[in-house]
Amino acid sequence: MGWEITIDRVQRRRERPKDDDLRFGRVFADHMFLMDYESGRGWHDPRIVPYGPLALPPAAAVLHYAQTIFEGLKAYATEDGRVLLFRPRENARRLNASADRLCMPRVDEDVFLDAIRTLVDLERDWVPSARGTSLYIRPLYFATEEDLSLKPSARYTFAIILSPVGSYYPRGMSPTRIFVEPDDIRSAPGGVGAAKTGGNYARCLRTEARASEAGYDQVLWLDGREKRYIEEVGAMNVFFRLDDKIVTPPLTGTILPGITRDSVLRLCGKWGIEAEERKVELREIAEAAGAGRLREAFGAGTAAVIAPIGWLHCGGDEIEINEGETGDFTEEFYEALTGIQTGRVEDGFGWTEEVPGILK
Ligand code: PLP
Numbered sequence: 001m002g003w004e005i006t007i008d009r010v011q012r013r014r015e016r017p018k019d020d021d022l023r024f025g026r027v028f029a030d031h032m033f034l035m036d037y038e039s040g041r042g043w044h045d046p047r048i049v050p051y052g053p054l055a056l057p058p059a060a061a062v063l064h065y066a067q068t069i070f071e072g073l074k075a076y077a078t079e080d081g082r083v084l085l086f087r088p089r090e091n092a093r094r095l096n097a098s099a100d101r102l103c104m105p106r107v108d109e110d111v112f113l114d115a116i117r118t119l120v121d122l123e124r125d126w127v128p129s130a131r132g133t134s135l136y137i138r139p140l141y142f143a144t145e146e147d148l149s150l151k152p153s154a155r156y157t158f159a160i161i162l163s164p165v166g167s168y169y170p171r172g173m174s175p176t177r178i179f180v181e182p183d184d185i186r187s188a189p190g191g192v193g194a195a196k197t198g199g200n201y202a203r204c205l206r207t208e209a210r211a212s213e214a215g216y217d218q219v220l221w222l223d224g225r226e227k228r229y230i231e232e233v234g235a236m237n238v239f240f241r242l243d244d245k246i247v248t249p250p251l252t253g254t255i256l257p258g259i260t261r262d263s264v265l266r267l268c269g270k271w272g273i274e275a276e277e278r279k280v281e282l283r284e285i286a287e288a289a290g291a292g293r294l295r296e297a298f299g300a301g302t303a304a305v306i307a308p309i310g311w312l313h314c315g316g317d318e319i320e321i322n323e324g325e326t327g328d329f330t331e332e333f334y335e336a337l338t339g340i341q342t343g344r345v346e347d348g349f350g351w352t353e354e355v356p357g358i359l360k
């Protein structure tokens with residue numbers, strides 16, 4: 001592929017909403033990145049164009065068989081006006097792992113990164129700067145071949161869209177209420193739980209809607225085989241603090257290998273906090289709560305950052321954690337991660353990279 005991104009600029013730029021008004025994923029920056037794939041030809045025609053609808057034939061394979069994957073990462077404004085990306089190569093790697101699982105063509109990591117850097121550079125004005133805000137970057141691609149036979153598509157469209165965002169949960173950083181789902185499952189061994197693909201999210205909607213109606217912020221999923229072990233929350237990996245130790249479910253193919261999850265574990269290593277990646281039985285957590293050993297729980301993900309869990313509803317019982325308050329470890333992980341992401345705290349891991357000023 002000749003790698004030259006063409007740019008078709010909007011005639012008039014829209015104004016970014018005020019930082020205080022930002023929710024999650026409701027407004028989109030002026031431009032998006034697109035490129036196409038055709039088997040035999042590979043990825044081609046990389047371009048930045050005004051954000052807008054895509055024309056799709058009703059026979060496009062994605063609309064029937066859900067061959068689609070996506071990623072989520074963020075660009076952050078520093079106090080001195082630079083723009084930082086957080087571990088973007090990890091998103092490129094995970095995108096390709098999802099692509100392998102869904103029989104989709106890979107995207108070269110450097111192509112992925114170049115597309116993000118160029119688009120974010122063009123949209124610098126869309127990076128909000130108030131605390132807790134960022135520019136959410138959503139790369140995705142999907143099957144477009146017009147063929148209703150069940151097979152991997154021969155054509156794909158890749159897009160990157162940008163959305164200035166505030167807090168993922170409407171109540172901000174306050175502790176969340178989580179419903180432990182006893183019946184429905186999100187994924188099972190041998191399935192696609194570790195891939196970031198739309199079907200994993202669609203299948204959660206019914207359960208999440210029921211939990212939301214009952215006053216909960218998200219669902220905590222149990223393993224698909226025995227419904228005994230904790231897996232993850234709808235949009236986050238989950239961590240528990242038992243006494244002074246951190247435990248989190250292992251990556252065995254049924255949960256998303258979160259980049260925030262990995263960052264929390266690396267921070268534990270640096271700070272000398274004992275951390276275990278292992279099967280976590282729901283009963284163990286309930287018993288630890290009863291014995292006063294469950295000191296904190298939190299979710300970790302790009303959109304949600306670090307979200308304290310104040311209450312867990314399981315099997316008719318309500319477990320209150322840390323009296324419904326954000327705990328010390330949760331606060332420290334949140335401060336360290338957001339500090340590194342926005343350049344306020346020194347990045348001893350090499351996690352952030354500055355978006356270079358490429359365009360005029
Ligand atoms: N689990 C699920 C199901 C998710 O959608 C996400 C968000 O991307 C995560 C976990 C956290 O992953 P990451 O930290 O890479 O955003």
Ligand code: COI
Pocket residue numbers: 071072073234235301302303304
């Ligand atoms: C993210 O955190 O980036 C995600 O993709 C989760 C999504 C449900 C908002």
